[in-house]
Amino acid sequence: MKTIQWILLIGCVTLPAFAKVDLVTLPRRDSVQLTIYNSADLTLVREVRNLTVKKEANFLQFAWENTLIDPTSLQMLPKASADKVQILDLQFPARVRNLGLWSIESALDGLVPVEITYLTSGLSWRAFYMGTLSPDETKLQLAGFVRVQNNSGEDYENAQTRLVVGQVHLLDQIAQLAQRQYPYGSPVPLPRKPSGGVQVLSESTTEERLGREMVRDEGTVRLLFDRAAERPKQIVKEGMSEYFLYTIEGTETIENTWAKQLPSFGAADIPVESLYKYDPSRWGTETIGFLRFANDKDHKLGQTPIPDGEFRIFRDTGDKGHLSFVGRTSVKYVPVNEKIELNLGPARYVKVEPKLMDQKTDNYRFNNKGDIAGWDDIQTWKVTVNNTREIPIRVEIYRQTKTPDWTIENSGDFGNYEKEDATMLKYVVTLEPRSKKEFQYVLTNYQGTRREDFKREQK
């Protein structure tokens, strides 16, 4: 499919009559570059074409029927002879959709390379990952992939393809800008909708169109690697402002409605830690399993940030390379040197059980009227942590206090203990394979005027 069309009109003088002017040349697309974003439906397209211009007035018609181009983003710049070729204006003629007309004033006859840039929607990419744990779950082999999808309505042949990781701020959705009747809208207020009756839409919305294309696209994932090449393509990675830019080696041809998958990185023997967390304020009574490592050199990573994407984790069963599926999880963007915690969901074989063993109140204070003004709430909790797995694990147990004024007395295997914030504590316990630990804590929460006493005692 080829929906973007260029026509160079030379020597035409009366603009409204431009359609009567003879077609002089149809410049080819000499090169094209796609910079595709993943945080928004947005792609920056840069094309270079060679125009044959005549001295004085030239008009270049650019049409983009059935594509998702934002016309307000269209820009043309001469790549050579910039002092002799002047782009005067860009006109969106009346009553013609998806067509722009550039007025070009040239002081020379001949070939001028021009660069056209515009934003389009409909191209997207996403990252996803596959991890394979060693049988003892201490090492991870990780492979990252990117998948580029083209639903833009336009075929992009031999395009240099670049992928951008980062959160871009947009005021308008490009797909909506692409659908406007007038590129910059109209100051005329919209007529009121009729109060009844059926509204007939002459054009389908982007969503409908994309939906149809997605259906057509089912089962068309193709070309894991470039067939002509003997090795997978390299992806060059570099930081740029608040973004990360992945440039795929060579060029790619991504036809409309097709998708393409490419490997982005791979790392073996990443040391990982099996971590479990218990926090009723986030996950209720379930213990959640995590796989912890970091995007750094110690973990054989850390060259670039890791874009957000879905991780699928498998485990080598140790039996002739057979795999067992551990779980899948979405992971947010991970900067270099930041830790990664893959949430593998509720853990079946690690249990944390806090039990309230005793509760009492004490140290009552009364006011002048004889009403209660303060007291201590004393709770005794027993926490049992049971690791029924055959690997050593680390468990983080979060406990909430009733007030910000409290004291605690721990006993048993409570491991490390730290204050997370004014009303939250975290116990970190490590357990050997198939082992159990138990600890107890007595939490005293000071209420009412007892909080003052507590402050005084602290001083």
Add this chain to the structure above:
Amino acid sequence: MRIKSKLMGTMVVVLMMTTAAQARIKLVALPERAATVIRLDNPAATLIEEERVLTLQKGLNKVDFSWKSVSIDADSIRLTVLDHPDKVNLLNVSYPPNEAALVWEISSDGDYAETVRISYLLSYIDRLITYKAVADKAETKVDLKSYLILRNFSGEDFAKARVMLDYGDAFEQGIAHEETKQLLFLQAPEVPVKKVWKWDAATLPWDPEKLDNKNVGVPVSYRILNDVKSKLGKFALWGGKARLFQDDGHNSTIFLGEDNAALVPVGEKMELYIGDSRDIVVTQRKMTDAQINLRKNNASQVVLFDTDEIITAKIENFKDSPAVLTMIQHIPGQWDMEKCSLKYTRKDAGTLEFEIEMAPRTEKGPSAQELTMHYHRRNVRP
């Protein structure tokens, strides 16, 4: 003027004197529109000024001005006599019923081909401003371009008009009904720019770890000063959509983001929010939150107290370049700071601003700074 089909601003000089009982007869001369000016200096309304030559006869003349398929603010229509202002007088204006029209009664002391200027506010013809800025790789300067977008949905074609903004030279431009034109009108290369990261405790989550797999983006903006040093400062920069790009060092650019620029008077700054940084991470926690110095009434009820609050914030830079984070903290009511580990400026009664310089990350990990604010809110009522 292509009047016949567009039916706008038809003007007829009526020579025949009419009586109240007669239908108005509109015939004789159809004066051609001469110089036309489209004034776009007021964003709320567009003023059209057009000059026409009226063939006036000695005595009383009636000039009929009517319009169709366009929206003219009738009360805004003005007639100015240009050639013989002392000898040609506008006596009165009449409005025929149920018509988009008016009739000027003009007295003339001779036979003149008189040039008059008619001005009026015309709806649905306006302008937008857009900006395009390309930053260098180091993000210290931008090449700034601004475009004027002329939109004409007025119902009238303007084959040739002088377009005037509130600054700069007028230029000639034709624009047909339903046409939109994009014209470059400002080009300022190498305008200095400052990149700003801003974390506001009132609007951003405090603890990213509690957000189950969501990054907290720290808003990033570019700041441009509209002054002579910045190669600007000649006039106020109108508000409009600004798109920012960055030179990628490979003869290409990447798109950084877009924002709506507000009107920036000379000497003021334009701040453009381009996107969010996920490489600067702030984790803030309240470690102590207690009531102290309780004051009670006779019934031992607390009527006034102070607070003892400690807030800690860990700021980590995962970027391989330095950054200056502007951190905004809020403490409501009366308060005093007992101890603060970093320097701040008090922006107003309840707002503290920290400028935190962050080194780039190292091999060992992110560069980090710790903020501890120990403060007391005073005379708080329960």
